[in-house]
Amino acid sequence: MFTSNYYGFWPYWELRHKVTFDGPNRLILVNYGETDLDVKIDIYSDWKEWKQLEDYAKYPQALSVIGGEPLGGGQFVGATYFLENGWRIRPWEGTHALTIDGNIYTREAGQSPSIPTLGAWSVNTTFVRSALVFQVDTGGSSGSVSINANEVAQAVWQWPVTGSLPVDTFGDHVYRKLLTLAQYMATK
Numbered sequence: 001m002f003t004s005n006y007y008g009f010w011p012y013w014e015l016r017h018k019v020t021f022d023g024p025n026r027l028i029l030v031n032y033g034e035t036d037l038d039v040k041i042d043i044y045s046d047w048k049e050w051k052q053l054e055d056y057a058k059y060p061q062a063l064s065v066i067g068g069e070p071l072g073g074g075q076f077v078g079a080t081y082f083l084e085n086g087w088r089i090r091p092w093e094g095t096h097a098l099t100i101d102g103n104i105y106t107r108e109a110g111q112s113p114s115i116p117t118l119g120a121w122s123v124n125t126t127f128v129r130s131a132l133v134f135q136v137d138t139g140g141s142s143g144s145v146s147i148n149a150n151e152v153a154q155a156v157w158q159w160p161v162t163g164s165l166p167v168d169t170f171g172d173h174v175y176r177k178l179l180t181l182a183q184y185m186a187t188k
Helices: 039-050 149-157 170-187
Strands: 019-022 027-030 036-038 063-066 070-072 080-083 088-090 096-101 103-106 123-128
Touching: 019 039, 036 039, 039 063, 039 080, 039 096, 039 103
Parallel strands: 027 088, 036 096, 080 103, 096 123
Antiparallel strands: 019 027, 063 080
């Protein structure tokens, strides 16, 4: 590896991380030639090592994590990582594809964890995230609601239909249309 891979941060030389942390600019710089990052190993764990070097702990916290607790039998709750305090991931300068494997988000709603390169390079960044279950805030008194698929289906089927259709339920309307279509097909 070349020392230039570490953006001039000499303490990284022996760590051989895939990323370099730039505390003053709150950037996680992907080192040249790296195209695959594991959030847990290559970003979160390496950030914890980095902040122990010299006086790097003086910079704002870069990451936080929820989950990861053991469930027994070698299984763990899925972990989700958050970039904190405006930290972002910047790919290396060059045309390439970058894959970031792990659930990583920003605390700022709607923003991407990665930012473009400084030059006009074409970088295709792919985030590989697990299919963890999301809970949606419905604004109710408890802040969230448990949704049962059968209750939703029943509510849709019994939803009142108005307008150009005769006043009825959605389920009755669908049933009549499907029956009509079936009768039509039978005559062909």
